[in-house]
Amino acid sequence: MAGKGVRKLFIKGLWEENPVFRQILGICSALAVTNLLENTLIMGLSLIFVTSLSNVTVSILRQVTPSRIRMMVQTLIIASYVIIVDILLKAYLPDISEALGPYVGLIITNCIIMGRCEAFARSNPVWPSFLDGLASGLGYALVLLTVAFFRELLGFGSVFNIPVLPAEWTRWTIMVMPPGAFFMLGIVIWFVRSLGPKPAPKADARG
Amino acid sequence: MIGKRAFSVMYMLLLTLGFTSAVTLVYGVNEERIERNSRLKLQKIVLDVLNVPVPFPSQPSNIIEIFEDRVRIYILNGESIYMALSEDRRDIQGYAFRMSGAGVWGPIHGMMGVSHDLDRVLGVAFLDHSETPGLGGRISEEGFRNQFKGQPLPPERIKDTTYFRVQPPQATVRSPNEIDAVTGATGTSNAVERMVNGALNRYLPFLAELRLEQEELTP
Amino acid sequence: MDLGISAFVIFFAAIFTNNILLTNFLGMCSFLAISREVRSSIGLGLAVVFVMTWTSAINYIVYYYILEPFNLVHFRFIVFIIVIAAFVQLVEMVIERYSPVLYVILGVFLPLITVNCAILGVCLFMIIREYTFLQSVAYGAGGGIGWMLAIVAMGGIRQRLAKAPILKPLEGPGITLIIAGLMALAFIGFGGMIQIQ
Numbered sequence: 001m002a003g004k005g006v007r008k009l010f011i012k013g014l015w016e017e018n019p020v021f022r023q024i025l026g027i028c029s030a031l032a033v034t035n036l037l038e039n040t041l042i043m044g045l046s047l048i049f050v051t052s053l054s055n056v057t058v059s060i061l062r063q064v065t066p067s068r069i070r071m072m073v074q075t076l077i078i079a080s081y082v083i084i085v086d087i088l089l090k091a092y093l094p095d096i097s098e099a100l101g102p103y104v105g106l107i108i109t110n111c112i113i114m115g116r117c118e119a120f121a122r123s124n125p126v127w128p129s130f131l132d133g134l135a136s137g138l139g140y141a142l143v144l145l146t147v148a149f150f151r152e153l154l155g156f157g158s159v160f161n162i163p164v165l166p167a168e169w170t171r172w173t174i175m176v177m178p179p180g181a182f183f184m185l186g187i188v189i190w191f192v193r194s195l196g197p198k199p200a201p202k203a204d205a206r207g
Numbered sequence: 208m209i210g211k212r213a214f215s216v217m218y219m220l221l222l223t224l225g226f227t228s229a230v231t232l233v234y235g236v237n238e239e240r241i242e243r244n245s246r247l248k249l250q251k252i253v254l255d256v257l258n259v260p261v262p263f264p265s266q267p268s269n270i271i272e273i274f275e276d277r278v279r280i281y282i283l284n285g286e287s288i289y290m291a292l293s294e295d296r297r298d299i300q301g302y303a304f305r306m307s308g309a310g311v312w313g314p315i316h317g318m319m320g321v322s323h324d325l326d327r328v329l330g331v332a333f334l335d336h337s338e339t340p341g342l343g344g345r346i347s348e349e350g351f352r353n354q355f356k357g358q359p360l361p362p363e364r365i366k367d368t369t370y371f372r373v374q375p376p377q378a379t380v381r382s383p384n385e386i387d388a389v390t391g392a393t394g395t396s397n398a399v400e401r402m403v404n405g406a407l408n409r410y411l412p413f414l415a416e417l418r419l420e421q422e423e424l425t426p
Numbered sequence: 427m428d429l430g431i432s433a434f435v436i437f438f439a440a441i442f443t444n445n446i447l448l449t450n451f452l453g454m455c456s457f458l459a460i461s462r463e464v465r466s467s468i469g470l471g472l473a474v475v476f477v478m479t480w481t482s483a484i485n486y487i488v489y490y491y492i493l494e495p496f497n498l499v500h501f502r503f504i505v506f507i508i509v510i511a512a513f514v515q516l517v518e519m520v521i522e523r524y525s526p527v528l529y530v531i532l533g534v535f536l537p538l539i540t541v542n543c544a545i546l547g548v549c550l551f552m553i554i555r556e557y558t559f560l561q562s563v564a565y566g567a568g569g570g571i572g573w574m575l576a577i578v579a580m581g582g583i584r585q586r587l588a589k590a591p592i593l594k595p596l597e598g599p600g601i602t603l604i605i606a607g608l609m610a611l612a613f614i615g616f617g618g619m620i621q622i623q
Binding site: 024025026027028029031032071072075076079080082083086087101102105106108109110111174177178179180181182183185186187189190191192193194 | 448449450451452453454455458459500501502503504507511537542543546547550551554593594595596598599600601602603604606607608610611614
């Protein structure tokens with residue numbers, strides 16, 4: 001695949017069709033884990049892992065899978081990878097696994113992954129599917145890291161658990177509580193959308 | 208010629224078999240490690256609340272070694288009481304027991320250590336909880352936990368004693384047995400208060416008897 | 427491990443103080459997409475209540491009587507979601523049969539419920555929190571009602587907003603999230619009402 005094609009895929013995943021602020025997908029976890037950068041990073045990496053591998057698997061099987069049951073097949077594939085991530089986290093990063101709690105399991109219902117499998121992987125060859133999954137996952141992770149950066153900074157005065165703001169700074173505790181998550185994400189979406197014209201309006205009523 | 212339906216069913220079954228096998232494999236390979244992690248966590252925490260010194264930074268082998276060397280377990284009604292031996296291994300230095308309570312988001316499990324004379328707290332630590340990271344979750348931090356270290360316990364055993372009170376942090380100096388709550392995490396802080404008092408009320412009378420028994424046995 | 431929290435308390439907490447959408451962020455995707463008007467919000471909300479209550483009950487039984495005894499706990503994700511998917515399929519068939527009107531309104535959304543993280547989330551949370559059977563069902567029912575409360579309230583607000591001038595970049599998800607933030611803030615006010623003890 002030509003380098004230009006790769007670039008296009010990444011621009012699509014990271015900006016034009018960014019799963020979070022363009023397609024408004026994967027919001028649940030975007031709000032839940034973003035009060036600490038460390039947890040957000042692991043969540044982002046886990047999602048990239050699951051999305052790219054699921055895309056690859058769906059793509060490999062795309063010619064064999066009967067169309068009627070493809071949703072079930074996708075769910076099975078995604079769930080399996082999520083379980084694997086969960087096991088690996090429990091084994092090698094037990095503290096973070098605890099901090100992420102049930103939200104790792106909820107990656108299964110993260111609409112981004114199913115969305116990419118449906119929209120891309122089931123009708124495209126393996127390598128582009130892998131890149132597409134990677135790009136979407138990356139787009140998701142970057143938005144989450146941005147939200148988390150502000151939430152942790154304003155709410156705890158730290159970045160990746162390293163205190164950054166002076167001790168006199170009054171923490172905006174609301175930022176690390178649920179309302180802060182909603183506000184922050186809303187503001188990020190607002191900011192991004194006012195930056196660029198939305199390319200080819202996508203229907204808002206997407207699952 | 209296999210019908211479409213039949214093929215779909217077989218395909219699904221085959222795929223399910225394949226993926227569950229893969230998952231089982233990954234689990235099998237890591238199962239021991241996961242169990243070791245939780246055992247190690249428990250041992251680390253028991254050593255911590257019993258004030259048994261552990262080298263820093265510590266390897267898992269250190270923890271296991273020290274634990275087996277200095278800690279003895281006494282089982283009561285299916286629950287474990289951990290006893291720390293003193294450095295010369297001749298006396299008991301302290302007792303540790305579980306404490307649990309309902310937190311804001313889910314159960315909080317922890318351990319508490321008290322001195323052999325039952326006159327002060329050696330430490331508290333938390334095994335797991337589902338509190339908000341950075342808010343209620345901060346009860347796991349040393350700053351919060353250290354407040355309990357060395358706090359006195361009264362000699363009398365009265366039912367439902369409030370041994371500790373968790374209060375919103377103040378600028379003024381605190382009287383003993385008053386603990387600063389975690390700012391912004393009232394629910395979790397109150398849960399810790401309940402847990403700590405509940406555990407002390409539960410175990411102190413029993414430990415007093417156990418201690419008497421042990422003293423009778425060793426001249 | 428029964429921590430002695432009354433099932434009633436859990437039920438009310440799931441609606442108000444620990445609203446699964448405004449506090450735990452579960453079920454956001456369909457929340458953002460469907461909450462444009464009250465009618466569809468009520469429809470989806472009712473479906474969620476029904477599915478959530480039943481699947482909590484079923485998944486509880488599956489977890490404690492099948493998965494745990496056979497040491498298959500790590501498969502809970504797959505098993506739970508299969509149970510949920512099967513149940514939703516069932517609901518879809520029943521609605522199609524008995525209420526074509528409802529089917530027209532909800533048709534598109536039912537498959538959405540399967541990937542609605544709220545349903546799976548509630549099942550996972552009830553395991554983590556070690557709820558008993560009664561507590562789990564109370565949590566499922568309360569969670570569903572809480573979710574419905576949030577989405578219907580949002581539907582009402584957005585219907586009113588439809589005529590209000592909103593900055594273009596804020597339209598849609600932007601303003602919805604900010605409103606949700608305000609709702610979450612308001613719901614925090616319920617906090618002292620219920621003592622989870």
